Amino acid sequence: MRRRHDKSLGRLLSIAILSVGLFGCNSGPGDVRQWTAADHDPPGPGEGQGGKVAARPIASDETDxxxxxxxxxxxxxTCHGRAGRGDGPQGPMVRAPDLTDAAWQGRVTDAQIAETIKKGKNKMPAFDLPQPVIDGLVKRVRTNRAR
Ligand code: HEC
Structure with a gap:
């Protein structure tokens, strides 16, 4: 039990690190580009001085x-579980599908996943989230693909 916990924490961390690359930059909503090293290179004002790191503001146009x-x-x-297997506390009640299923992952497009999140599907409610968050969640669902 404890082991499993540690493992999923490690996975969470790596996902968090992944999303730094995808969403750590000042891209506006809908402007989700491939991350390049140059995006992070020029230090902003106040950064890199005397070892002080400027606090990162959570602006509405920036996805933390x-x-x-x-x-x-x-x-x-709550429904899909930490890793998307449909094993969240409410998973069995609503019959949340296993989003790691390779066959499903293979036939669904990113656009369809985004659509489901935005509009909902049967027992799944719609989520009115900013587009960069939706895009991030689509990527999050993709990282759970079973191998
Ligand atoms: C109340 C429980 C619940 C919550 C909360 C929930 N889902 Fe779902 N989700 C479901 C159920 C049930 C289905 C199956 C819908 C169906 O096919 O009838 C589903 C289906 C899906 C699918 C598969 C759609 C397909 O193509 O068949 C995706 C992707 C998904 N959910 C992502 C998410 C994401 C991302 C979130 C959070 C923003 C979320 N869900 C929150 C219950 C939930």
Whole structure:
């Protein structure tokens, strides 16, 4: 039991690190580009001086790295479970599907996943989330794909 916990924490961390690359930059809503090293290179004003690191403001047009994970834990894991297997506390009650299922992952498109999140589907409610968060959740669902 304890072991399993540690493992999923490790997975969460790696996902959080992944989303730094995807969402750590000042891209506006809908502007989700491939991350390049140059995106992070120029230090902003106040950064890198005397070892002080400027606090990162959570602006409405910026998706905080941890936000996607938080959004998943808050909005989705109750039904879908931490890793998307449909084993959240409410999973059995609503029959949340196993989102790690390779066959499903293979036939669904990113656009369809985004659509389900935005509009809901049967027992799944619609989520009125900013587009960058939706995109992040789609990626989050993809990282859970069973191998
Ligand atoms: C109240 C429980 C519940 C919550 C909360 C929930 N879901 Fe679902 N989800 C479901 C159920 C039930 C289905 C199956 C819908 C169906 O096919 O009838 C589903 C289906 C899905 C699917 C598969 C759709 C398909 O193509 O068949 C995705 C992707 C998904 N959910 C993602 C999410 C994400 C991301 C969140 C959080 C933003 C979320 N869900 C929150 C219950 C939930």
């Amino acid at each position: 790295p941890g936000l996607i994970e938080l959004a998943w834990q808050r909005n989705c894991s």
